[in-house]
Amino acid sequence: MNNIELAEGIYYVGAVDWNLRDFHGYTTTRGVTYNAYLIIDEKVCLIDNVKAPFSQELIERISQIVDPAKIDYVVTNHIEPDHSGSLPAIMARAPQAKVIITDHGQTGIQKHYQQNYDFRVVKEGDTLKLGRHELKFIPLPMLHWPDSMATYLPGEQILFSNDAFGQHICTTKRFDDENNLHDELYEAEKYYANIIMPFGKIVLKALEKCKELPIKMIAPSHGIVWRSHIPEILAKYAMWGKGINVAKVIIAYDSMWGSTEQMARRILEGVAAAGVQGSFYKMAVSDRSEVIRDILTAGGLLIGSSTLNNGVLPNIAALLLYLKGLRPANKIGAGFGAYGWGGGAQATIEELLAKAGVAVQEPGLTLKWVPDKEELNKCFEFGLTFGQKVLASIAEKR
Incomplete structure (x- = not known):
């Protein structure tokens, strides 16, 4: 197999899951x-492992370098099964190995695998001497689980960052400078938006810790290893963590018979007339994970839906509930949509936007049945006014 050396005596032994298309909804x-x-x-020392179905591949890669029975330590930076699923297989071959983990992690591993391994619980600043190398442990609770931590190798200046700085992208090359930087940063943004977004304040604290460390390489648990574009990914995380937005409005909608879509298109024209970039998504045919990526840096969010059973259409409900958990920072928003004999969608949209931490701008815009020419003009003005509010909001936060 193609084992890759990050530095002398330090190897990549992970697995590439080319066919996975759903990562718990992402x-x-x-x-x-x-x-x-x-x-x-x-x-x-083994740092992290792989999802259980890839256990044999992990063991085969290790076996090409050393007998797995000789593993002395297994560092478990994060207990989520995509990072710990092969732990039982590894420990079956190296039962004498110590599992290096945080206190929250120990509890989680015991519950996941019903095993009481030889745990060594570490805290901030603890170290582990391997010989010429020494590991330093950096707990990062809630980035993105309570047990999360990073491991730093001072001699080679490598940060094993687990989920931080990761991306979901498969390549045959393991380093950032061997692939397309645009694709890597795009996927890093999508990953941050869908996984890390709720933890912006914690991200900023983690970046402060990173400033104290000379870093030549960031080796995350997903995607490529950063070695040539470390300043770029650190700058992106600082921007995303601070909730810095650009003059962009996301229009995400769904429509039953086309009236709400007519409104959305005319609103988009108004947004553009304000000098603001617009993105336009019909949620029935759009990938929610991609929409969330676009929302990450947008200053404004307009959600539209026809009324169904005094509420919103299912695709809009799914988007808003997902957004509620992600809690995007420093955004303004509003609702719009058409209804027939009774409304209700706009109130639902506004309620869920507010619960997501979005500053709801009132009034929104709701119309009955099919919009006429005058109402379409109102849609244009609504978009224009909202675009101007986004510009003002961004200017205020600079």
Whole structure:
């Protein structure tokens, strides 16, 4: 197999899942990797492992370098099964190995796998001597689970960052400078938006810790390893963590018989007339994960729906509930839509936007049946006014 050396005695031994297209609701059109790293020193250390179906591939990669029975330590930066699923298989071959983990992680591993391994619980600043190498542990609770941590290798200046700085992208090359940077940053943005977005304040604290470390390489648990474009990905995380937005409005809608779509198109014209970039998504045919990526840096969010059973259409309900959990920062929003004999969609939209932390601008815009020429003009003005509000909001936060 094609084992890759990050530095002398430090190997990539993970697995590439080219065919996965759904990561608990997050669409992964370019597949997923489960990155694991092996350090050969006086002591042998495995950092993270892979999803359970890829256990044999992990063991085969390790076996090409060293007998898995010689593993002394298994660092478990995060207990989610895509990072810990092969732990039982590894421990069956190296039962003497110690599992390096946070206190929350120990509880989680015991519950996941019903095993009481030889745990060594670490906290901020703890170190582990392997020989010429020494590991330093950096707990990052709630980035993005309570057990999460990073592991730093000072001698080679490598940060094993687990879910931070990751991307869902499959390649045959493991380093950022061997692939297309635009694709890597695009997928890093999508990953941040769908996984890390709720934890912006914690991201900023983590970046402060990173400033204290000389870093030549960031080795996450998903996607490529950063070695040539570290300033770029750190700058992106700083921007996303601070909730810095651009003059962009996302219009996400669904329509039953076309009236709400007519409104959405005319609103988009108004947004553009305000000098603001617009993105336009009909949720019945759009990938929610991609829409969330676009929302990450947008200053404004307009959600439209026909009224169904005094509420919103199912695709809009799914988007708004998903957004509620992600809690995007520093955004303004509003609702719009058409109804027949009774309304209700706009109130639902506004309620869920507010619960997502979006500053709802009133009034929204709701119309009965099919919009006439005068009402379409109102839609244009609505978009124009909202675009101007986005410009003002962004200027205020600079």
